[in-house]
Amino acid sequence: MTPAQPVILGEMPSLSKLYVNAAATAARRRVLGTHAGNGLPATRHEVRGVKAAVENLTAYQHLIGESASDVLPAGFVHALAFPLAMSVMNRDDFPLPLLGMIHLQNRVVQSEPLRFTDALDIRSWSEDLRGHRAGTQLDVVTEVRRTGEDAVSWRGVSTYLAKGVYLPGIDKPSAAPAPAAFSAPDPTALWQLGVDTGRAYAAVSGDFNPIHLSVLSAKALGMRRSIAHGMYLASRALADVGAAKGDAFSWDVSFEAPVFLPARVALDINTTQGDDGAWQRSDYVAWNARSGRKHFSGSVAAL
Template sequence: MAVTELDSTPNLAALYPKALVSGLLPGGQRATELPDEQLVRSGVQVDPDHLAAYNEVCGFRLSDELPATYLHVLAFPLQVKLMAEPSFPFPLPGLVHVANTITQRRPLLVTERFSVRVRVSGLRPHEKGKQFDVISEAVVEGQDEPVWTDISTYLRRGGGSGSGGKREQLAAPTPTAVWRVPGDIGRRYAEVSGDHNPIHLYAATAKLFGFPKAIAHGMWTKAHALSAFEGKLPAAYTVSVGFKQPLLLPGKAAFTTWTTEDGYAFELWNSRKPKPHMDGTISTLS
């Protein structure tokens, strides 16, 4: 695997236009395989002011420990850089984030310095097209093994088998809490995450991509769900979610939690219809 060391964080403001242009390339000009490349950025430090802003938007308390979802926003520019290249087999516009799994092997501290590395893997068929994983890892400087791993699964629609069949319609469970999500949460999360995808910002820009209103970022819904477990989380755990129906902004959603043999499970539902926005689990690492 080719390893590319970056001496600065990729500029998302420059990458997004590049990604839009690459999306116009004919399919014949694209690679058919995922790139065998890893991007690495060393010496990554947490800005306490940025962390505080992230915590406020997502609902976490201020602490010297990083939320497990926080390093995702530090890895995100590397993810976009890797997927925005014209040689990437799929254009970045139109990719659907369908799942995310984060493993934290111990509490991470705001004072630590990290080496962040990103690669892609696992191109495979899906009933609605093809999917693949973007794998991000963080290694504390001076150590060898990653203390944090993030796997984001993306779907490229088209050419799938369509064999999944119609899903059974479930009844929404009794909510543990009700989320009242403001219309500007997409813009607020974009400011702290760098993810300025227009589907999250305004109704007018979301409509250009087929949505009736702006939709919440999937990683905001995951982070906000995780914040509900503060004070209960083990030192080492895996938190996995599947993203389902979009959460339209502004919106109201029903959040349900329960305990499992090795941790917790949770679901986020449309508050008026039995349609899930997200489901997830938190599993203790032995």
């Protein structure tokens, strides 16, 4: 359900300023011993008339491995809208700490293609605050429309976990069953990810989260090395599925283990076709090519 109270922003927020503000908010709450309460803000943030920069689109397509096109890749739309979603989690009345939030899942429904010439209205809000065995989780919903149109062209739901944060009044679920044993199949692709992968994605997405940029900045936030952006990995897998997915599709990804940089990541894509030979669905899974540990998995399906 979309929150009824809109907050209209004049322009897309600056991610760097949001990260600085999040750090200041976390420090203030630690010193004062305060928090923002136990409920999510009943508001949505909106920006209208957003346009993609063609140079960013071109650089993104090159980095991810998408074919050059005036169509915005589904992962690029996520990156374009991400600052607005971040601004929702950066509110003073948002109950969980933004820094250190773990991205668990992402679910996207793209109903029609969007092009870089389109002006876009973007709205975002948070919902479904709930317990997790390791802390508290929630969903951040983002919808994208062409300016002046009612139909939603792109809708994303990102699930985040605030690890180790337990809010009063929110039940902690029972322990989850052990995950099924993973046996790596024969890969269809092998990615060589350099230590600069996080910085390269940050340059095209604007997401300069310190855990992705360098060993030193990642260690400052408790990571042993920098890690690849989850949406970089998922978007690259989507690009490997290719043009067969068409213009309207659903796209899901679940993240299980971080990819510490540098890395060799193996990927397997299993495609299902209908009786007429048309593409229906692709399931993908990625793992550490050396240890065999699963990093993420997901699917792309025709609408």
